[in-house]
Amino acid sequence: MNISLIYMENENRTLAYAASEAREYLRRMFAGIGASVSVKTDRQAAADAAGCLTISLEIDAAADTRNDHFDIQIGPKGGRIAGNNARSVLIGVYHYLYLLGCRFLGPGKDLELVPELTDTECLYQSCSHTASYYHRGVCIEGSESLENALDFIDWLPKMGYNTCFIQFQIPYTFFARWYRHEANPYLEPEEFTAQDAARYSDIMTEELKKRDLLLQMVGHGWTGESIGIPSMDWKTSDIQITDRQRSMLAQVNGKREFFRGIPMNTNLCYSNPDVVEAFSESVVRYAASHPGVDYLHVWLADECNNLCECEECAKSAPTDQYIRILNVIDEKLTARGLDTRIVFLLYQELLWPPVEEKLKNPNRFVLMFAPISRSFNSAYQLDEELPPIPAYERNHITLPVNLGQNLAYLRAWQEHFDGDSFVYDYHLGRAHFGDLGYVHISRIINDDIARLGKMKLNGHISCQEFRAGMPNFLPNYVMGRKLLDIDSDFDEMTREYYQAAYGAGWENVLAYLTELSRLSDCDYFNKKGPRTNPDVAERMRRARRLTDEFAQSAYFAEKPEGALQIRFQEMLRYHCGYVVYLEDALGELAAGKTAEAKESWTRFIDTIRKNELKFQPYLDVYRIHEVSLNFTGFRKYCGCAAPQRM
Numbered sequence: 001m002n003i004s005l006i007y008m009e010n011e012n013r014t015l016a017y018a019a020s021e022a023r024e025y026l027r028r029m030f031a032g033i034g035a036s037v038s039v040k041t042d043r044q045a046a047a048d049a050a051g052c053l054t055i056s057l058e059i060d061a062a063a064d065t066r067n068d069h070f071d072i073q074i075g076p077k078g079g080r081i082a083g084n085n086a087r088s089v090l091i092g093v094y095h096y097l098y099l100l101g102c103r104f105l106g107p108g109k110d111l112e113l114v115p116e117l118t119d120t121e122c123l124y125q126s127c128s129h130t131a132s133y134y135h136r137g138v139c140i141e142g143s144e145s146l147e148n149a150l151d152f153i154d155w156l157p158k159m160g161y162n163t164c165f166i167q168f169q170i171p172y173t174f175f176a177r178w179y180r181h182e183a184n185p186y187l188e189p190e191e192f193t194a195q196d197a198a199r200y201s202d203i204m205t206e207e208l209k210k211r212d213l214l215l216q217m218v219g220h221g222w223t224g225e226s227i228g229i230p231s232m233d234w235k236t237s238d239i240q241i242t243d244r245q246r247s248m249l250a251q252v253n254g255k256r257e258f259f260r261g262i263p264m265n266t267n268l269c270y271s272n273p274d275v276v277e278a279f280s281e282s283v284v285r286y287a288a289s290h291p292g293v294d295y296l297h298v299w300l301a302d303e304c305n306n307l308c309e310c311e312e313c314a315k316s317a318p319t320d321q322y323i324r325i326l327n328v329i330d331e332k333l334t335a336r337g338l339d340t341r342i343v344f345l346l347y348q349e350l351l352w353p354p355v356e357e358k359l360k361n362p363n364r365f366v367l368m369f370a371p372i373s374r375s376f377n378s379a380y381q382l383d384e385e386l387p388p389i390p391a392y393e394r395n396h397i398t399l400p401v402n403l404g405q406n407l408a409y410l411r412a413w414q415e416h417f418d419g420d421s422f423v424y425d426y427h428l429g430r431a432h433f434g435d436l437g438y439v440h441i442s443r444i445i446n447d448d449i450a451r452l453g454k455m456k457l458n459g460h461i462s463c464q465e466f467r468a469g470m471p472n473f474l475p476n477y478v479m480g481r482k483l484l485d486i487d488s489d490f491d492e493m494t495r496e497y498y499q500a501a502y503g504a505g506w507e508n509v510l511a512y513l514t515e516l517s518r519l520s521d522c523d524y525f526n527k528k529g530p531r532t533n534p535d536v537a538e539r540m541r542r543a544r545r546l547t548d549e550f551a552q553s554a555y556f557a558e559k560p561e562g563a564l565q566i567r568f569q570e571m572l573r574y575h576c577g578y579v580v581y582l583e584d585a586l587g588e589l590a591a592g593k594t595a596e597a598k599e600s601w602t603r604f605i606d607t608i609r610k611n612e613l614k615f616q617p618y619l620d621v622y623r624i625h626e627v628s629l630n631f632t633g634f635r636k637y638c639g640c641a642a643p644q645r646m
């Protein structure tokens with residue numbers, strides 16, 4: 001058996017990469033029958049080879065859609081995998097491999113199932129698909145190594161994603177947290193500089209461009225950086241600032257200073273013309289020097305109730321001030337011939353729609369709705385009548401928790417802007433740690449994505465830890481597949497994932513993790529509701545018994561066949577081993593037993609710290625430590641000086 005992969009656009013490196021990926025996997029799958037798989041750039045040479053099945057990889061711009069589209073038509077005489085852009089050809093190649101039985105169960109080659117095939121007739125496949133949404137991606141949060149980031153980028157098109165958002169001008173803080181091992185005293189801290197982060201950002205960009213994936217960048221940080229104050233993380237700063245810099249900071253409670261000491265969370269005095277000039281110049285300079293950035297996020301400071309209270313600022317709604325700056329940025333970009341798209345944010349104060357201003361060139365902009373304060377115990381609710389938006393009161397807002405309240409802001413905004421848009425959501429940013437089984441949060445992701453169309457949103461960017469794989473990567477698996485195809489069925493995806501990951505015992509594993517999810521409470525973990533909560537206490541007691549029983553169950557009695565399922569079994573055994581301490585800690589916290597809660601939480605943190613390197617790609621120790629401290633409420637039990645982040 002000979003298979004030839006050809007691609008005609010010789011200059012297109014993504015097609016060349018797609019061909020090399022197809023060759024690699026087809027070779028592995030058909031190694032048992034000695035199949036020869038080669039890549040050619042000459043159609044004639046491929047056609048001349050007798051008995052050769054030729055598959056051509058092509059860009060077919062004829063597809064009548066902006067969304068990614070691929071077309072797989074391969075029969076006994078060969079055929080093609082075409083896409084409306086190079087990225088879609090690559091996504092089409094991975095989808096073809098999926099149809100042949102490959103399963104990409106997480107970032108990293110060791111979480112891939114590549115079946116051994118002997119029947120070449122299965123190569124004949126026919127499938128044409130247009131992605132359900134345009135924006136399908138993830139945004140870097142948490143703490144990760146360069147390898148974690150590159151493995152995740154490699155995984156993205158395999159799951160149908162098309163976008164990666166590298167947060168900040170330089171993603172320093174996410175890498176520094178890992179390399180400096182900020183939350184793990186058992187590991188020796190390594191040097192890590194802003195220059196290292198810039199280099200890593202370039203490497204990530206290169207890997208994204210190789211796959212023709214869309215790059216989004218920045219977000220917060222402009223406020224400080226535009227007036228010369230470094231803003232790469234959420235840490236306090238004791239930098240000495242000039243009088244001129246101070247005059248540009250927001251005046252809160254009569255003082256112009258860093259908000260609670262943190263530049264990242266400090267707004268500027270947006271009525272000051274020098275601020276508008278510095279801010280807009282900073283954005284335009286960045287866009288001009290980063291032509292690879294497809295979508296540039298322009299956000300104000302993080303946090304809320306930190307806006308300028310000076311006489312002039314108090315005359316305008318914050319959103320109007322924001323839009324004035326965005327319009328200046330647009331004019332300057334147009335003047336310089338730059339077509340970078342600008343993403344603007346509905347978040348905190350900016351959830352309130354504008355009063356007087358309007359975006360003058362809506363095609364430049366993409367609306368991003370970020371319901372950071374939402375509940376994750378249920379999915380977006382569409383049917384209920386939406387409540388009215390409360391009147392805006394400067395520096396005295398409370399954020400909406402209820403999903404209906406969140407959506408009320410979105411709908412009000414949509415009356416002012418009907419251009420491109422997506423949701424930026426946080427299922428895997430904090431809340432997921434509260435779902436001990438990961439089945440619940442996966443279902444919420446599935447149900448939320450199903451509803452985006454009705455919310456008039458064209459996609460989903462997940463603000464998340466890349467190391468969100470304990471006990472498995474089902475949440476990101478479901479997210480990618482559902483964004484690509486809204487008709488994907490949750491139960492089918494889950495079954496398919498568990499069968500591939502756990503083999504013969506998969507149903508027992510699924511039953512256990514489903515029940516563990518049912519007993520979990522994402523919102524409790526995420527600071528919502530009173531800390532003393534008898535219901536959570538009772539459920540965590542039951543979760544503890546459940547995990548104890550499962551750890552002794554038949555699933556662990558036998559070692560599965562194959563390295564992949566052994567890996568997943570090891571991950572699950574490890575998960576059972578530490579999650580019992582977390583179940584105890586949460587139950588005791590919710591029961592008001594503080595001494596016991598302290599002991600259990602310390603045992604939990606100590607266990608995952610000691611074992612971090614063994615399971616490094618799957619559990620973000622920095623982040624679960626930080627969230628359980630600052631959100632769940634274990635801070636008072638912790639002796640360490642962990643960074644504070646709201």
Ligand SMILES: [Zn+2]
Pocket residue numbers: 250251268269270271272308309310311312313314
């Ligand atoms: Zn002001």
